[in-house]
Amino acid sequence: MQDILNKLRIAESNHGISTGLATWAGQGEEIASYSPVDGKLIGKVQSANRQDYDTVVGQAQEAFKTWRLVPAPKRGDIVRQMGEQFRKYKTELGTLVSYEMGKSLQEGLGEVQEIIDICDFAVGLSRQLYGLTMHSERPSHRMYEQWHPIGIVGIISAFNFPVAVWSWNTMLAWVCGDVCVWKPSEKTPLTAIACQHIIQEVLKSNDVPEGVSGLIVGGREVGEWLSHDERIPLVSATGSTRMGKAVGQAVGGRLGRSLLELGGNNAIIVSQHADLPLAIPAIVFGAVGTAGQRCTTTRRLIIHESIYEDVKNQLVKAYGQLRIGNPLDAHNHVGPLIDEAAVQSYQSAVAQVGALGGTFAVEPRVLSGDDFGSGCYVKPCIAEVENHWPVVQHETFAPILYLIKYKTLDEAIALQNGVPQGLSSAIFTLHLREAEQFLSQAGSDCGIANVNIGTSGAEIGGAFGGEKETGGGRESGSDAWKAYMRRQTNTINYGTTLPLAQGIKFEL
Numbered sequence: 014m015q016d017i018l019n020k021l022r023i024a025e026s027n028h029g030i031s032t033g034l035a036t037w038a039g040q041g042e043e044i045a046s047y048s049p050v051d052g053k054l055i056g057k058v059q060s061a062n063r064q065d066y067d068t069v070v071g072q073a074q075e076a077f078k079t080w081r082l083v084p085a086p087k088r089g090d091i092v093r094q095m096g097e098q099f100r101k102y103k104t105e106l107g108t109l110v111s112y113e114m115g116k117s118l119q120e121g122l123g124e125v126q127e128i129i130d131i132c133d134f135a136v137g138l139s140r141q142l143y144g145l146t147m148h149s150e151r152p153s154h155r156m157y158e159q160w161h162p163i164g165i166v167g168i169i170s171a172f173n174f175p176v177a178v179w180s181w182n183t184m185l186a187w188v189c190g191d192v193c194v195w196k197p198s199e200k201t202p203l204t205a206i207a208c209q210h211i212i213q214e215v216l217k218s219n220d221v222p223e224g225v226s227g228l229i230v231g232g233r234e235v236g237e238w239l240s241h242d243e244r245i246p247l248v249s250a251t252g253s254t255r256m257g258k259a260v261g262q263a264v265g266g267r268l269g270r271s272l273l274e275l276g277g278n279n280a281i282i283v284s285q286h287a288d289l290p291l292a293i294p295a296i297v298f299g300a301v302g303t304a305g306q307r308c309t310t311t312r313r314l315i316i317h318e319s320i321y322e323d324v325k326n327q328l329v330k331a332y333g334q335l336r337i338g339n340p341l342d343a344h345n346h347v348g349p350l351i352d353e354a355a356v357q358s359y360q361s362a363v364a365q366v367g368a369l370g371g372t373f374a375v376e377p378r379v380l381s382g383d384d385f386g387s388g389c390y391v392k393p394c395i396a397e398v399e400n401h402w403p404v405v406q407h408e409t410f411a412p413i414l415y416l417i418k419y420k421t422l423d424e425a426i427a428l429q430n431g432v433p434q435g436l437s438s439a440i441f442t443l444h445l446r447e448a449e450q451f452l453s454q455a456g457s458d459c460g461i462a463n464v465n466i467g468t469s470g471a472e473i474g475g476a477f478g479g480e481k482e483t484g485g486g487r488e489s490g491s492d493a494w495k496a497y498m499r500r501q502t503n504t505i506n507y508g509t510t511l512p513l514a515q516g517i518k519f520e521l
């Protein structure tokens with residue numbers, strides 16, 4: 014690991030603050046990053062105080078004046094070069110993601126692949142920031158709309174996708190002509206610093222102005238500064254619904270824009286017409302992948318009563334084969350939770366299930382022993398519950414899968430929609446009518462609705478996000494870029510008279 018830290022230039026510095034090219038140690042509190050894999054200290058970072066924060070935002074303001082004038086395809090080319098850098102450092106960054114956050118090495122590498130993919134997407138996008146033209150109702154007039162950069166984009170990210178979420182926002186924002194200030198999760202500061210190091214060479218060789226890529230390591234307080242800062246027209250925040258409500262209110266209070274990507278409570282409906290050999294692995298991956306710490310993790314399984322026992326038994330068997338342990342070992346399926354607080358949330362949720370009369374098809378357990386020294390490893394469990402129970406309505410960021418029985422598809426859809434969150438959903442069925450009903454306007458109310466694939470593992474090409482308490486934001490593919498720009502409607506009179514709209518006469 015030391016080798017990797019050296020290559021990513023983590024070991025040589027505890028610099029938590031950066032304006033793209035210049036980095037320095039902040040004057041705020043020290044943040045220590047311990048690996049949930051083995052409990053060892055990876056590094057310490059000096060976080061930002063208010064003065065550091067103002068320096069970074071000030072540099073971003075200056076940089077915006079120049080960056081917005083760089084032609085979009087040229088900005089795209091710089092993003093292309095960044096993609097090349099991430100290709101070069103994929104193994105090192107992927108390994109650090111795995112070690113600092115605790116997800117499997119495959120998933121760590123997959124997260125860096127997402128950065129590479131969004132870079133490629135953004136390069137193409139840099140030539141496609143299209144507006145529309147309209148026909149004016151007035152003679153000799155032309156109307157069109159164009160999209161301009163919005164300014165500084167503040168990015169607040171969560172621990173579970175410590176680098177991909179940054180890239181979804183930043184790569185699009187950069188080709189759109191914006192500059193970015195990133196506050197990563199205080200639980201994963203080192204991966205953030207590594208990203209800043211990886212792109213530095215590209216910034217330097219292209220004379221990109223200081224301040225295009227700001228990084229401020231710090232806790233909740235720094236996120237609050239961003240949310241209240243009128244210099245920041247857009248705050249893109251990924252994390253819990255609790256955090257999103259606070260950010261949404263703060264940004265809304267100053268009539269800024271927020272893009273919120275918050276918690277999910279994702280369900281799969283397993284119909285009696287499901288292809289079970291397809292469904293079972295999708296359910297298991299969705300429920301236990303990243304140790305249940307994905308916003309799109311499968312948390313609820315809504316199973317037709319006629320196949321309920323069969324599905325339950327198959328899942329119990331599959332869970333029996335799961336290997337839990339060091340996520341850097343490719344043989345293991347499930348790594349640790351992020352920290353001891355997450356283990357406590359898991360324990361509290363399973364205790365609530367027990368208290369409400371739920372039963373466990375696969376028992377929960379906190380694992381101990383030499384292989385689980387960090388104290389953050391838990392056993393993925395399966396509980397039989399009722400959808401309306403508070404613990405089921407709430408997102409617990411851990412591998413707990415809830416089983417619920419249904420009779421009719423209408424009932425299943427009502428159960429699937431009957432939670433406060435609206436991120437990802439899926440149905441397994443080979444019945445065309447069922448699939449179409451699920452996808453119809455009377456079907457799933459989520460931002461993502463899949464047929465015959467699970468709830469997690471979205472591709473970057475589609476717009477990513479969800480409804481209700483998930484916050485309503487969309488990131489990544491499709492036309493999500495529009496959130497990072499301001500729209501301007503233009504009317505040009507190339508005639509010799511001044512006709513007014515709506516036929517209004519005004520004669521002097």
Ligand code: NAD
Pocket residue numbers: 169170171172173174196197198199231232233235236237240251252253254255256257259260273274275276277307308309408410436478479483
């Ligand atoms: P969290 O809400 O605890 O923290 C997320 C970020 O918000 C951190 O950087 C934190 O410092 C900051 N923050 C916390 N309180 C804040 C406040 N009042 N003002 C400003 N910033 C504040 O979340 P977490 O534990 O890091 O991540 C897990 C959560 O993130 C889960 O709920 C998960 O579903 C969600 N998530 C959602 C998506 C999505 O795209 N919808 C993606 C990843 C994670």
